[in-house]
Amino acid sequence: xxxxxxxxxxxxxxxxxxxxxxxxxxxxxxxxxxxxxxxxxxxxxxxxxxxxxxxxxxxxxxxxxxxxxxxxxxxxxxxxxxxxxxxxxxxxxxxxxxxxxxxxxxxxxxxxxxxxxxxxxxxxxxxxxxxxxxxxxxxxxxxxxxxxxxxxxxxxxxxxxxxxxxxxxxxxxxxxxxxxxxxxxxxxxxxxxxxxxxxxxxxxxxxxxxxxxxxxxxxxxxxxxxxxxxxxxxxxxxxxxxxxxxxxxxxxxxxxxxxxxxxxxxxxxxxxxxxxxxxxxxxxxxxxxxxxxxxxxxxxxxxxxxxxxxxxxxxxxxxxxxxxxxxxxxxxxxxxxxxxxxxxxxxxxxxxxxxxxxxxxxxxxxxxxxxxxxxxxxxxxxxxxxxxxxxxxxxxxxxxxxxxxxxxxxx
Ligand SMILES: Cc1cc2nc3c(=O)[nH]c(=O)nc-3n(C[C@H](O)[C@H](O)[C@H](O)COP(=O)(O)OP(=O)(O)OC[C@H]3O[C@@H](n4cnc5c(N)ncnc54)[C@H](O)[C@@H]3O)c2cc1C
Numbered sequence: 001x002x003x004x005x006x007x008x009x010x011x012x013x014x015x016x017x018x019x020x021x022x023x024x025x026x027x028x029x030x031x032x033x034x035x036x037x038x039x040x041x042x043x044x045x046x047x048x049x050x051x052x053x054x055x056x057x058x059x060x061x062x063x064x065x066x067x068x069x070x071x072x073x074x075x076x077x078x079x080x081x082x083x084x085x086x087x088x089x090x091x092x093x094x095x096x097x098x099x100x101x102x103x104x105x106x107x108x109x110x111x112x113x114x115x116x117x118x119x120x121x122x123x124x125x126x127x128x129x130x131x132x133x134x135x136x137x138x139x140x141x142x143x144x145x146x147x148x149x150x151x152x153x154x155x156x157x158x159x160x161x162x163x164x165x166x167x168x169x170x171x172x173x174x175x176x177x178x179x180x181x182x183x184x185x186x187x188x189x190x191x192x193x194x195x196x197x198x199x200x201x202x203x204x205x206x207x208x209x210x211x212x213x214x215x216x217x218x219x220x221x222x223x224x225x226x227x228x229x230x231x232x233x234x235x236x237x238x239x240x241x242x243x244x245x246x247x248x249x250x251x252x253x254x255x256x257x258x259x260x261x262x263x264x265x266x267x268x269x270x271x272x273x274x275x276x277x278x279x280x281x282x283x284x285x286x287x288x289x290x291x292x293x294x295x296x297x298x299x300x301x302x303x304x305x306x307x308x309x310x311x312x313x314x315x316x317x318x319x320x321x322x323x324x325x326x327x328x329x330x331x332x333x334x335x336x337x338x339x340x341x342x343x344x345x346x347x348x349x350x351x352x353x354x355x356x357x358x359x360x361x362x363x364x365x366x367x368x369x370x371x372x373x374x375x376x377x378x379x380x381x382x383x384x385x386x387x388x389x390x391x392x393x394x395x396x397x398x399x400x401x402x403x404x405x406x407x408x409x410x411x
Pocket of ligand 1 (some may be wrong): 009010011012013014015032033034035038039040041042044045046050051052053133134135162163165166169172173175176177178201322331352354355356374382383386388393394395396398400
């Protein structure tokens, strides 16, 4: 039976990069992927545009991770954003930087990123087996010997990289196998939770706002009446609640508050650019200038027509009342609604709907410099299977590529 220097389980960003960097060092590598094609999740990243990394410096980059910051410091010191862009640049990809330092391929095609990886795997003679799902890592005397697949095939190697991804979007192939493999070998799995998931809202009327997106609002999350976290950016209403980058980024804080059995609320400031004084003046001025108009026909630049009636009803307002009929008290209520519209958080969508999974193989049992297991010789971990997760902005893909590169380089 053929013997490899390393077997990499999973042809996602982490696994492909691990196979490429190991094969650069003239190692004989086998990459095993359960799907019939590589990179199913990579293709849907950034809505198919692939927000591959972020140009911020390492210090700010690490701040975007919910845990394991010190653990990742080593991987980023070895292979960071400029290295990643150089790698793909050599493959012919030109990049652009958008808002908040997010980097995308200039033609907005995740498929081009995947093509570079595929080509590099081929050039480096990495053997790839598709349609085989690894069931077990074979270990003897605390040393890796190979893997066995669900179909009963054995493959031999001194090193195995587990790069099977997390639990989210299982239809892409990452359904949590890596956690089972690691657990069987004695590794601790930090409890798996949803991260970067939409928020479910209790108020039923929210479904009438489905599809409405607001480009710039300030959303704050409140737990037991105390503000926990706040973000400025775009949101989108869905049939069950709210989504969009800033909502996803705050979902971990919501999860923690719900775990503490806090009553959690979400507050939306529809005009974040105005402070309280300016907002008072603005509303007063609008009401005076449109005194004959029904209130429901006003503030169109701020709230889309479809939102206005329900918004007013929820603020205990008769939507047909004319602007000049509004009392001082009512004006205060309107201002309060525009600057802090409160909704009740019912929960979060499940892990499978998250952009990434929070939790995973404990970083305490992995050598941060090499990403080799501290328990089993020749066992490595790369990507989302490890207990690492970050906010949106290109951080998660960079972590997958960096950890993949480090594993491969240490085989
Ligand atoms: C909708 C969506 C959009 C996203 N957009 C972005 C973005 O723009 N920027 C960003 O930074 N991050 C983004 N992410 C997160 C990013 O995609 C992941 O963090 C990244 O793909 C993790 O890479 P990975 O290689 O660790 O795992 P994966 O990409 O999940 O790859 C794991 C691979 O292992 C295979 N596998 C699993 N089990 C087995 C087994 N037993 N045997 C063989 N093969 C197996 C799977 O089929 C899969 O191909 C997004 C995620 C989603 C869901």
